[in-house]
Amino acid sequence: MEYLQVLDTGRAITGRREEDRFPPTPAPSVVFRRGEGSPTTFLVFDAMTAKRVLESAEYKQFRFLHRILTIVRPERTKWIRRFVDVGLIMIDGPEHERRRHEMPAALDRCIERITQLSADDLAGIISRAAAAEEASTASVARETVRVIFSESIAAIVGRDVSLPPDHLFEIDIFNPFPTLSTLARCDASIEACCRGIGVDALDHATQSVVLSLIVMGASPLHALI
Numbered sequence: 001m002e003y004l005q006v007l008d009t010g011r012a013i014t015g016r017r018e019e020d021r022f023p024p025t026p027a028p029s030v031v032f033r034r035g036e037g038s039p040t041t042f043l044v045f046d047a048m049t050a051k052r053v054l055e056s057a058e059y060k061q062f063r064f065l066h067r068i069l070t071i072v073r074p075e076r077t078k079w080i081r082r083f084v085d086v087g088l089i090m091i092d093g094p095e096h097e098r099r100r101h102e103m104p105a106a107l108d109r110c111i112e113r114i115t116q117l118s119a120d121d122l123a124g125i126i127s128r129a130a131a132a133e134e135a136s137t138a139s140v141a142r143e144t145v146r147v148i149f150s151e152s153i154a155a156i157v158g159r160d161v162s163l164p165p166d167h168l169f170e171i172d173i174f175n176p177f178p179t180l181s182t183l184a185r186c187d188a189s190i191e192a193c194c195r196g197i198g199v200d201a202l203d204h205a206t207q208s209v210v211l212s213l214i215v216m217g218a219s220p221l222h223a224l225i
Contacts, residue, residue, distance in 0.1 A: 006032055006041055006062075013045065061089065065173065072180050079190040080173060080183060082199075083215050086208045099208055106156050106209040113155035114148060141225040142169060145218055153197055153210055167192040168218050190215065 009030055016023045028046030041062060044050045053059050065084060069077060088099050122144075129135060129143035146165045154161045167189035193214050194200075199207055 076184045083211045102205045109155040110152035
């Protein structure tokens with residue numbers, strides 16, 4: 001029952017989110033307690049509170065994908081499972097810390113390559129996107145993000161990469177708490193991106209960075225732009 005309450009509350013919040021914000025909530029968190037001595041679940045909506053939770057050893061990740069992944073056919077979610085296995089967000093404790101310290105070097109390579117893009121390069125990206133048929137603010141932002149992420153991942157893997165926009169922006173395992181069909185569509189989009197990148201040939205640390213970027217990074221940056 002508690003698990004269903006957690007899911008319903010998550011849907012109520014994430015289902016009404018906008019591209020760049022969550023809806024107003026009466027409190028910075030919602031608490032679900034099963035009883036004395038049982039694990040307690042916190043849903044946190046305030047950024048500063050969330051930061052303190054992440055920095056505390058008192059809390060562990062709520063593995064919201066675990067139950068649904070146990071009932072879906074593995075071949076329909078193999079890339080989501082890869083993200084869960086190698087990514088930082090689903091791992092706690094010393095292993096999380098070890099992998100987290102491997103991230104900065106890869107991200108530094110991304111930053112170095114992106115900062116080499118000149119104002120003229122960026123202007124050209126925006127101009128070409130704006131000249132496309134049925135261009136909009138959102139579509140220009142999408143193309144800008146696609147190029148930035150393609151350049152970033154190229155810096156990590158050591159060769160040019162062109163991410164497919166139809167798939168890059170279909171990747172969302174966080175909203176709402178997923179159904180089998182949405183997971184399958186998301187998995188197909190992750191696979192399309194990863195096949196083009198050649199993720200299978202990368203070591204686990206590099207896979208973690210690449211998967212974290214495409215699964216967690218594109219939509220927030222698109223909203224920001």
